[in-house]
Amino acid sequence: xxxxxxxxxxxxxxxxxxxxxxxxxxxxxxxxxxxxxxxxxxxxxxxxxxxxxxxxxxxxxxxxxxxxxxxxxxxxxxxxxxxxxxxxxxxxxxxxxxxxxxxxxxxxxxxxxxxxxxxxxxxxxxxxxxxxxxxxxxxxxxxxxxxxxxxxxxxxxxxxxxxxxxxxxxxxxxxxxxxxxxxxxxxxxxxxxxxxxxxxxxxxxxxxxxxxxxxxxxxxxxxxxxxxxxxxxxxxxxxxxxxxxxxxxxxxxxxxxxxxxxxxxxxxxxxxxxxxxxxxxxxxxxxxxxxxxxxxxxxxxxxxxxxxxxxxxxxxxxxxxxxxxxxxxxxxxxxxxxxxxxxxxxxxxxxxxxxxxxxxxxxxxx
Numbered sequence: 358x359x360x361x362x363x364x365x366x367x368x369x370x371x372x373x374x375x376x377x378x379x380x381x382x383x384x385x386x387x388x389x390x391x392x393x394x395x396x397x398x399x400x401x402x403x404x405x406x407x408x409x410x411x412x413x414x415x416x417x418x419x420x421x422x423x424x425x426x427x428x429x430x431x432x433x434x435x436x437x438x439x440x441x442x443x444x445x446x447x448x449x450x451x452x453x454x455x456x457x458x459x460x461x462x463x464x465x466x467x468x469x470x471x472x473x474x475x476x477x478x479x480x481x482x483x484x485x486x487x488x489x490x491x492x493x494x495x496x497x498x499x500x501x502x503x504x505x506x507x508x509x510x511x512x513x514x515x516x517x518x519x520x521x522x523x524x525x526x527x528x529x530x531x532x533x534x535x536x537x538x539x540x541x542x543x544x545x546x547x548x549x550x551x552x553x554x555x556x557x558x559x560x561x562x563x564x565x566x567x568x569x570x571x572x573x574x575x576x577x578x579x580x581x582x583x584x585x586x587x588x589x590x591x592x593x594x595x596x597x598x599x600x601x602x603x604x605x606x607x608x609x610x611x612x613x614x615x616x617x618x619x620x621x622x623x624x625x626x627x628x629x630x631x632x633x634x635x636x637x638x639x640x641x642x643x644x645x646x647x648x649x650x651x652x653x654x655x656x657x658x659x660x661x662x663x664x665x666x667x668x669x670x671x672x673x674x675x676x677x678x679x680x681x682x683x684x685x686x687x688x689x690x691x692x693x694x695x696x697x698x699x700x701x702x703x704x705x706x707x708x709x710x711x712x713x714x715x716x717x718x719x720x721x722x723x
Contacts, residue, residue, distance in 0.1 A: 361388040372423070375416060407446045411454050415443060418458045421465040430472030435461050479621065486623045503563040510566035512596070514550040517581040518569075531560055531568040532577070539578070549580075585718045592711040600646060601703045604639055608696055611635050615692065635695055640675075641667030643702030650709040671698070 367382040407415070418439050426432045442457035520539040528536060534556055539547060549569060556565050572578045586592040593601075611631035618625040642664035649655050655663070675694050676686050684690035 362386070363388055370419075372420060375420075408451050411446045411451045411458075414455065414458045415439070415446065418442065418461045421461055425465050425468045425472065428469040428472040429476040430468035432468060435464055435468065438464075483621055483623050486621065506563045506566035506570060509570055510549055510553060510562075513580060514553075515548055515583055517546045517548055517583060518552065519579045519581065521576065521579050528577075529568070531556065531565055532572055534559070535565075535568065535572065535578070582718075585714060586711075589708065589711050592714065593707060597710065597714060598707055600642075601707050604643065604699065604703055607631060607634060607639065608699065612692065612696070615688070635692075635699075636672055637668050638664050639668070639699050640671045640695060640702070641665060641669070643699045643706065644671065646706035647702045647709065650706055650713055 363386040365384045365386075367380040368377045369380045370377050418435075422432050422435045422439060425435060438457045438461050442454040442461075445451070445454040445457065518535075518539060520536060535552055538552060538555055549566075552569065553562055553565055569578070573580055586595045586597065592598060611628070611634065614624055614628035614631055618628040642660070644667050645655070645660055645663045649660075672695065675698065676691065679686050679690050679694060682690070
């Protein structure tokens with residue numbers, strides 16, 4: 358037989374009216390079946406009919422499964438019973454089908470209650486997590502809003518300070534005191550630790566540290582590391598490579614959140630945030646860092662803009678390439694590809710930054 362059509366129609370079950378309605382969607386397959394070498398008797402298909410009462414009970418059982426599932430219950434056992442009941446009903450064994458359907462009705466309140474308990478536990482867990490994180494954020498702000506500058510100063514305490522700003526620059530009292538100390542001690546190398554000790558009697562330590570940081574960012578002073586990393590291995594694990602370390606941690610957390618988001622709504626929220634970083638920031642950021650390794654090449658705002666723009670260009674390109682591979686555009690291939698791409702660019706940028714620092718150190722101490 359040739360040119361046979363197999364037609365598929367889409368019907369939607371209306372739970373309110375409890376009827377199936379044609380959804381005006383259909384598709385078809387044309388079949389050309391090769392004629393067998395010997396004449397065979399064609400077996401006419403028999404239309405399977407189900408007793409109307411049993412069919413109505415099957416519909417009610419389906420609705421019971423839906424209610425239990427909406428409550429968060431595990432309806433696997435109920436679905437297995439329903440499939441078996443449909444099998445018996447199609448074969449005319451209505452008694453066995455009714456028994457299985459009654460078991461479904463019996464299981465509904467039990468599974469619904471378990472599902473509701475699980476939902477309550479998840480709700481309380483999410484509330485507890487959000488509360489704990491909020492408390493941590495508040496405590497961190499209260500504790501770190503001053504100490505963050507102290508930690509910065511402590512980390513750079515042995516770094517030497519050189520005054521490079523114009524003498525006509527308007528300065529606040531702390532900055533003016535720092536300038537006077539640097540001007541009066543030209544022959545002696547002054548470190549951040551010396552500045553903190555010298556001005557600690559007149560000003561608060563965290564204010565001095567914050568002023569030093571601001572003066573560094575505005576190019577009023579220049580900090581020189583007395584012990585810069587001498588090898589690439591040392592550089593890789595130093596503060597200079599904070600961008601690579603931070604991006605790697607974010608990638609790892611994003612991968613973990615993708616595969617554990619079903620545990621909690623909070624983790625799902627974290628997945629959305631970290632997933633957005635992977636899609637719209639990190640690939641472009643890694644490429645920008647590889648192309649412009651020097652801090653003075655671009656301003657922070659320019660780096661942010663280029664990072665977002667290049668990410669929007671790189672991610673579709675990765676998807677296009679994956680489309681022509683056996684793996685296709687799926688979650689795992691996309692996640693693996695973007696991770697490898699980002700880490701590759703970051704590793705290249707790390708090496709370029711190390712070379713630049715090495716040249717800069719040689720010029721400083723020459």
